[in-house]
Amino acid sequence: MTLLDIFPSLRTTMTPRLDPALWPVTTSHDDRGRISIGGVALDDIADQYGTPTYVLDEADVRHRCRTYRAAFPEAEIAYAGKALLIRAVADWITREGLSLDVCSAGELAIALSAGVDPRRIILHGNAKSATELRTAVDAGVGRIVVDSLTEIRLLASVAPRRQKVMIRVTPGIDIHGHHAVTTGVDDQKFGFPLSHNQTGEAARLVLEQPNLQLVGLHCHLGSQIADVECFRSAIARLVGQMAYIRSDHGVILTTLDIGGGHAVPYRPGDPQTDPAELAALVDDALDEACARNRFPRPQIVLEPGRAVVARAGVTLYRVVSIKTIPGGRTFVSVDGGMSDNPRVALYGARYDAAVANRHPTGRHTPMTVVGRFCEAGDILAVDVSLPVDLHPGDVIAVPCTGAYHHSLASSYNGVGRPPIVAVRNGNVRELVRRESVADLMGREIGI
Ligand SMILES: Cc1ncc(COP(=O)(O)O)c(C=O)c1O
Structure with missing residues (x-):
């Protein structure tokens, strides 16, 4: 009693x-x-x-970073700076072994002023300006995620040396979240749909540019994803697309970035994403997809933002x-x-x-x-x-x-x-x- x-x-x-x-x-x-x-x-x-x-709480941010690193010892964890990017956070996450995703010249400037190695930075955005692209390539940003055919041509015109590129893909997966943060479905502003060979066309255009090096595909399904099964479908579809690119162009892409969107609880009882559970699923999904397509295992990149700092x-x-x-x-x-x-x-x-x-x-x-x-x-x-x-x-x-x-x-x-x-x-x-x-x-x- x-x-x-x-x-x-x-x-x-x-x-x-x-x-x-x-x-x-x-x-x-x-x-x-x-x-x-x-x-x-x-x-x-x-x-x-x-x-x-x-x-x-600095200890909390560092704890989340360590939890991700422990769950995904072989993957690259690129913290999504849009969640909160100030110099201290950029410093903490890089010291904990994470890389960084930025989506504007402003975020890039904060990262660089915090001493982040530009090679560990990924640049995103569906409407990057010529100035932003030039600033990023001049700074030596590691990878740029391209979002439209126009941008591919623009980037090729401003890159003075070979620039690594990923293609943002919308894999046609609905997480059934708030419409403002559901970004994996075809009919929205981000990326290239897999349907109608739009991703294939983007790959062809990148590969035609001598100063662009296509290293991988990227997707981001949305935010507050507690049911991680949707990542299985995303991996299956993107590895399938990588196999098409190999057969069409003889190129083997080595990076598969599956974005962020991991859920955190805001109120008692809310669901949250368990990085260890996600890691097991990703591993399993990669085994399945790579075996089905006889494709070599790509390097996985994850981009948690909210789950690191919320x-x-x-x-x-x-x-x-x-x-x-x-x-x-x-x-x-x-x-x-x-x-x-x-x-x-x-x-x-x-x-x-x-x-x-x-x-x-x-x-x-x-x-x-x-x-x-x-x-x-x-x-x-x-x-x-x-x-x-x-x-x-x-x-x-x-x-x-x-x-x-x-x-x-x-x-x-x-x-x-x-x-x-x-x-x-x-x-x-x-x-x-x-x-x-x-x-x-x-x-x-x-x-
Ligand atoms: C491309 C990309 N990656 C990662 C994230 C991070 O999402 P979250 O903070 O929900 O993990 C976002 C959020 O909008 C995004 O657009």
């Missing part, structure tokens, strides 16, 4: 435990009941840097006001919102939230955490369990905010973007400073 059986009232009064699947690996409570990450109390960070603030991030907000609508919900307004987390408005994403600055004593009840911006859809977390004695000034922490938050943030309503601080072994350091009104005004050069 447990204490809860003896005193059932404890069920409503006890502090809900933080779900370790959602929070950074170093999360704990200090003796005052405050949440701390990397040995630093979030309440102290809120006091020092203000709110909203993105907190990033759980390392926690965003801190301060409660501004609390309002209960008679017969309706209780709204907790905080000092951030859709400009630092547009994912709720964009994808209908759901988040968890917890009080970070104290022991949340007392009964808990469902509340909806909303932002400060001029949109009714400016919501951060719907029906999360928060203490009834929540009050203005309390610090709310939203977990799993390391991916596609800073990188998607805006200055909507003239509110500057939050800073990013990293925590590690009891120390905190600012990596990106808060965007000030002066920064916003600094771009205004005319009237």
Whole structure:
């Protein structure tokens, strides 16, 4: 018999435990009941840097990198920088043995300034400009993923020396996710469909360019893929296509990049991708596909973004006001919102939230955490369990905010973007400073 059986009232009064699947690996409570990450109390960070603030747990990022490296000792893991690319993250992931996928000249500049070896960089994008392509080839970027016939010709015209290239393929696989992040189906803007020999035509065009070297095929099926079976079909179709290219052109492609899209949990009970399970499936699928096509095993590349950084991030907000609508919900307004987390408005994403600055004593009840911006859809977390004695000034922490938050943030309503601080072994350091009104005004050069 447990204490809860003896005193059932404890069920409503006890502090809900933080779900370790959602929070950074170093999360704990200090003796005052405050949440701390990397040995630093979030309440102290809120006091020092203000709110909203993105907190990033370096140990968590490194832990995810190591988990991937252990699960895929022979594959190349290219972190997808679009999830969160700042110099510190570029430094951590390369030190952990990952390479890097970038999708613009801006991301490339961040990577290079962090000292990433350009040969370990892959450049993506469906509308790269001539300047971006030239910048990338001049920098010595390892591989460029081409996305259209126009781009193949453009790249050939700007590459001063032999440039390695992969072709982005849409293998006709529907992950049944949100339409905005379903990128493996034929009828969308990315890549070349396998149907109507469009990929074959792209391969022929690349192979005709003396300064382009076709090394492999690439696909990215979408995001938040928890059922990894779709990667089996992708591998089967892409290896089949590699076999066609061999028979049509006598060329053996050696790289097969199956993209990212591995799921992370945002709320308790959400599914997540297990890298070890994925590794076993990839191995099996490669065995099958290569045997069927009598094709030599290609080098696998994976591009996880969210799965590397999402759980390392926690965003801190301060409660501004609390309002209960008679017969309706209780709204907790905080000092951030859709400009630092547009994912709720964009994808209908759901988040968890917890009080970070104290022991949340007392009964808990469902509340909806909303932002400060001029949109009714400016919501951060719907029906999360928060203490009834929540009050203005309390610090709310939203977990799993390391991916596609800073990188998607805006200055909507003239509110500057939050800073990013990293925590590690009891120390905190600012990596990106808060965007000030002066920064916003600094771009205004005319009237
Ligand atoms: C080409 C490519 N690779 C990798 C990723 C990373 O996806 P995720 O962060 O879901 O792993 C994306 C995301 O859009 C992508 O477009």
